[in-house]
Amino acid sequence: MAARPLNVNVGVLGHIDSGKTALARALSTTGSTAAFDRAPQSRARGITLDLGFSCLRTALPPQLGPGPGELQFTLVDCPGHASLIRTIIGGAQIIDLMMLVIDVTKGMQTQSAECLVIGQIACQKMVVVLNKIDLLPEGKRQSAIEKMTKKMQKTLENTKFCGCPIVAVAAKPGGPEAPESENPLGVSELIEVLKSQAYLPSRDPSGHFLMAVDHCFSIKGQGTVMTGTILSGSVSLGDSVEIPALKVTKKVKSMQMFHTPVTYAMQGDRVGICVTQFDPKLLERGLICTPDSLHTIHAAIISLKKIQYFRGTLQTKAKFHITVGHETVMGRVMFFSPAPADFNEEIQENVFDFEKDYLYQEQYLSKDSVSSEENKENDQAGEVQLPKQQWALLEFEKPVTCPKLCLVIGSKLDTDIHANTCRLAFHGVLLQGMEDKNYTETFLPKLKVYKLKHKEGQVERVMDDYSVIGRSLFKKETNIQIFVGLKVKLSTGEDGIIDGGFGQSGKFKIRIPDGLKPDTKMLLTVASKKKSKGGKGDVTKEDESSKNDSAQPVTISLSFKRYVFDTQKKMIQS
Ligand SMILES: Nc1nc2c(ncn2[C@@H]2O[C@H](COP(=O)(O)OP(=O)(O)OP(=O)(O)O)[C@@H](O)[C@H]2O)c(=O)[nH]1
Numbered sequence: 001m002a003a004r005p006l007n008v009n010v011g012v013l014g015h016i017d018s019g020k021t022a023l024a025r026a027l028s029t030t031g032s033t034a035a036f037d038r039a040p041q042s043r044a045r046g047i048t049l050d051l052g053f054s055c056l057r058t059a060l061p062p063q064l065g066p067g068p069g070e071l072q073f074t075l076v077d078c079p080g081h082a083s084l085i086r087t088i089i090g091g092a093q094i095i096d097l098m099m100l101v102i103d104v105t106k107g108m109q110t111q112s113a114e115c116l117v118i119g120q121i122a123c124q125k126m127v128v129v130l131n132k133i134d135l136l137p138e139g140k141r142q143s144a145i146e147k148m149t150k151k152m153q154k155t156l157e158n159t160k161f162c163g164c165p166i167v168a169v170a171a172k173p174g175g176p177e178a179p180e181s182e183n184p185l186g187v188s189e190l191i192e193v194l195k196s197q198a199y200l201p202s203r204d205p206s207g208h209f210l211m212a213v214d215h216c217f218s219i220k221g222q223g224t225v226m227t228g229t230i231l232s233g234s235v236s237l238g239d240s241v242e243i244p245a246l247k248v249t250k251k252v253k254s255m256q257m258f259h260t261p262v263t264y265a266m267q268g269d270r271v272g273i274c275v276t277q278f279d280p281k282l283l284e285r286g287l288i289c290t291p292d293s294l295h296t297i298h299a300a301i302i303s304l305k306k307i308q309y310f311r312g313t314l315q316t317k318a319k320f321h322i323t324v325g326h327e328t329v330m331g332r333v334m335f336f337s338p339a340p341a342d343f344n345e346e347i348q349e350n351v352f353d354f355e356k357d358y359l360y361q362e363q364y365l366s367k368d369s370v371s372s373e374e375n376k377e378n379d380q381a382g383e384v385q386l387p388k389q390q391w392a393l394l395e396f397e398k399p400v401t402c403p404k405l406c407l408v409i410g411s412k413l414d415t416d417i418h419a420n421t422c423r424l425a426f427h428g429v430l431l432q433g434m435e436d437k438n439y440t441e442t443f444l445p446k447l448k449v450y451k452l453k454h455k456e457g458q459v460e461r462v463m464d465d466y467s468v469i470g471r472s473l474f475k476k477e478t479n480i481q482i483f484v485g486l487k488v489k490l491s492t493g494e495d496g497i498i499d500g501g502f503g504q505s506g507k508f509k510i511r512i513p514d515g516l517k518p519d520t521k522m523l524l525t526v527a528s529k530k531k532s533k534g535g536k537g538d539v540t541k542e543d544e545s546s547k548n549d550s551a552q553p554v555t556i557s558l559s560f561k562r563y564v565f566d567t568q569k570k571m572i573q574s
């Protein structure tokens with residue numbers, strides 16, 4: 001049997017109309033079933049609506065090893081239209097090398113920037129393609145290309161693609177009206193660059209089989225064919241595969257890779273898998289897998305990072321479009337960070353420690369979320385102390401089916417697509433999914449995220465050397481009983497313990513085990529003498545006036561933590 005060609009998936013991404021489909025067409029020698037805007041709706045609108053696949057075979061470049069053999073580039077033509085970003089995110093997750101197509105007459109555009117962000121999250125390597133150079137006036141073409149090349153180099157400076165190759169082409173010189181005979185410019189040079197950038201993607205046949213299906217059709221008398229890219233594991237003739245969306249399991253009857261029958265395929269391969277007949281309309285896009293290997297989850301814990309280009313803050317309780325693996329759903333987030341003692345701890349990849357305590361955050365902590373005033377206080381140099389790792393709890397509006405440890409991207413897709421702003425907000429890794437619909441009761445209590453609570457009140461008067469009466473710490477209707485035994489601190493330094501309620505107006509008694517200091521006693525005696533002159537009004541009035549009474553010299557502070565998901569709402573002090 002001839003050696004299998006080595007397959008490298010090349011994504012073609014870029015702003016709408018930059019010429020991605022034209023470029024894929026110019027590059028490919030063999031078109032697969034789903035290539036080149038075949039769908040009638042796509043042709044009618046002149047835009048790409050779905051992922052297109054085609055391939056290009058070349059001789060194996062030297063860095064990929066000696067001996068004869070072929071290199072197959074599977075070109076994944078992604079749509080450019082902003083509304084199709086979910087498809088683009090799905091496409092980016094199966095590629096090894098990304099081509100970012102830029103219209104040389106326009107430069108970076110909004111979706112070019114979004115594609116760059118997606119590339120940074122999902123791809124290892126990139127080549128920038130400056131397309132439509134035929135539109136530059138011939139005399140100034142070279143200098144215009146050089147200028148744009150410099151600009152792109154600058155844009156990429158602070159990305160992981162710094163220094164990546166930039167190639168100038170015209171995929172379809174003359175545009176749509178030009179005759180097909182018109183030869184593209186620069187494409188053979190581009191192929192050389194692609195070959196030089198090709199690397200042996202790490203492929204691993206072990207683990208569960210998982211494939212992203214992008215196309216499904218039936219063949220009379222044979223069965224239904226699903227084409228797609230194998231994301232993990234491997235598959236052989238006769239294997240059972242599950243289609244989770246349809247809740248069915250089917251046997252693999254035959255397989256093809258680019259029109260050639262095969263008996264085995266593994267991670268990174270593009271295959272068509274034929275199984276016993278089912279209605280192909282039921283599965284246009286989706287996942288197939290080893291039976292029972294995916295989980296369907298209602299909520300998840302992820303570790304995450306904010307996307308630097310996203311303007312604004314990430315607020316707890318906000319809703320995002322959340323892409324989990326290959327599905328996108330609406331979800332609500334709650335951010336949390338390490339507890340202060342663990343702030344500098346190293347990043348733990350791919351695991352979540354349920355033994356640890358975590359600190360609830362109203363928003364994701366980033367340089368711009370910490371106010372400049374706090375900033376000054378915390379650090380002279382203006383450097384904000386940020387934890388090395390942060391997490392979020394995601395609660396989905398409807399359950400999603402996804403692999404474990406999959407990529408998660410949060411975006412604000414309801415942002416106006418003409419707003420010229422990055423809609424991608426955060427990315428992360430799914431660490432723990434919650435399959436139980438009643439996860440709030442069965443699962444969340446295990447998650448030890450706490451809020452720090454702080455209450456302040458005032459000492460009203462001294463009872464004796466070992467006890468004082470406090471007020472303004474609780475509301476009138478608060479059940480003080482549940483606070484009994486908690487430690488408090490007086491602003492004069494004494495430690496105290498809440499002993500019980502006192503009267504009906506939310507006042508309470510504090511025991512001072514070590515006794516009041518003489519200075520404190522004096523301070524309080526003077527203050528209460530002044531006050532008693534005012535006479536006795538009714539209780540609420542007194543309470544109100546006392547709130548504004550800054551003359552009270554001694555304050556009481558009560559601090560405790562409370563776990564967000566503790567059903568008993570226990571207050572805990574260290
Ligand atoms: N002049 C010129 N026109 C080009 C070139 N490449 C593509 N075009 C034209 O640009 C338009 C868009 O090309 P497509 O290949 O459909 O662009 P796309 O990036 O795939 O568009 P979407 O998939 O909808 O985002 C078409 O009218 C092409 O004929 C080029 O090199 N020169």
Ligand SMILES: [Mg+2]
Pocket residue numbers: 020021022047048077078079080
């Ligand atoms: Mg296109």
